[in-house]
Amino acid sequence: MTGCTKRWKSGPLRQIPEFTWKNVQMNSYDPFSLIYDPAISWLYRKHRVYAAHSLRLDLGSHVLVPGCGTGLDFEFLSPAVGPEGRVVGIDFSRGMLKRAEHRVRRKKWRNVQLKEGDARELDSMDLPPFDRILFFLTLSVLPDWHSIFMKAWERLEDGGRCVIFDVHASRRVPQSWVVESVARADVSRRTWEPLLELAPDAQHEQIAGSPHIHGGDLHFCVGTKG
Ligand SMILES: C[S@@+](CC[C@H](N)C(=O)[O-])C[C@H]1O[C@@H](n2cnc3c(N)ncnc32)[C@H](O)[C@@H]1O
Numbered sequence: 001m002t003g004c005t006k007r008w009k010s011g012p013l014r015q016i017p018e019f020t021w022k023n024v025q026m027n028s029y030d031p032f033s034l035i036y037d038p039a040i041s042w043l044y045r046k047h048r049v050y051a052a053h054s055l056r057l058d059l060g061s062h063v064l065v066p067g068c069g070t071g072l073d074f075e076f077l078s079p080a081v082g083p084e085g086r087v088v089g090i091d092f093s094r095g096m097l098k099r100a101e102h103r104v105r106r107k108k109w110r111n112v113q114l115k116e117g118d119a120r121e122l123d124s125m126d127l128p129p130f131d132r133i134l135f136f137l138t139l140s141v142l143p144d145w146h147s148i149f150m151k152a153w154e155r156l157e158d159g160g161r162c163v164i165f166d167v168h169a170s171r172r173v174p175q176s177w178v179v180e181s182v183a184r185a186d187v188s189r190r191t192w193e194p195l196l197e198l199a200p201d202a203q204h205e206q207i208a209g210s211p212h213i214h215g216g217d218l219h220f221c222v223g224t225k226g
Contacts, residue, residue: 027093029069029095029184030095033069036096040137044165047136048076048136051165052073052076054220059080060082061081063131063132064090064155065077066148069093069099069137071103083111086111090116090117090125119151120144120147120151122148122151123151133153136163139189140189141184146194149191149194153194157225158225159224161223162224163222167187167214168219170216171211172187175213199223203223205219207219
């Protein structure tokens with residue numbers, strides 16, 4: 001992560017993120033983490049089940065989850081990949097990751113690893129190979145989302161599957177502005193398009209949902225590399 005280091009009076013060297021608007025935006029998830037699970041978990045549960053199912057997980061699959069947040073997807077990923085498999089969640093927000101860590105410890109998911117980091121640096125992160133990627137409510141939020149998608153796609157093994165689930169508003173309603181300001185999302189992004197272009201078998205669908213609840217329509221895309 002770009003930034004300067006500062007020595008605190010007690011404790012080890014701590015990384016201070018560079019002060020940029022994008023970093024401030026990403027850190028806004030720290031306070032949001034306090035209410036994230038009660039606010040969001042019920043709303044997208046069935047979509048998480050569908051996304052995990054569409055990844056066609058096998059025992060031993062290795063799943064990358066950029067912007068994993070509090071780890072709400074893990075309960076559908078961890079048991080499906082089994083002890084030989086691996087789920088790696090990356091997130092920029094310490095607050096969100098703390099909740100994810102708590103969840104992983106409580107559920108005793110030994111195959112889940114969490115990494116604090118900026119997904120913009122996915123190309124240079126020291127990560128194992130992956131055969132599955134899940135972007136769930138993430139590409140509408142990440143800065144430089146297209147470049148992050150490409151970096152993750154580069155890391156996906158041939159034959160690996162990628163799933164994108166996100167909100168997109170072709171016509172804004174009041175709830176679109178609420179979602180954009182609370183979740184720091186940009187609901188104008190057509191997040192499924194890069195996958196549609198790259199995966200020969202990609203399938204895109206609009207899922208039933210109300211823009212007055214989600215801030216836009218729900219879009220789902222799945223595709224295989226190579
Ligand atoms: C709307 S939340 C989605 C969380 C999770 N995928 C879910 O489905 O509940 C978006 C997440 O992206 C994370 N995020 C934002 N910018 C990031 C970045 N540059 N690198 C990694 N994570 C980032 C936020 O901290 C937040 O946890």
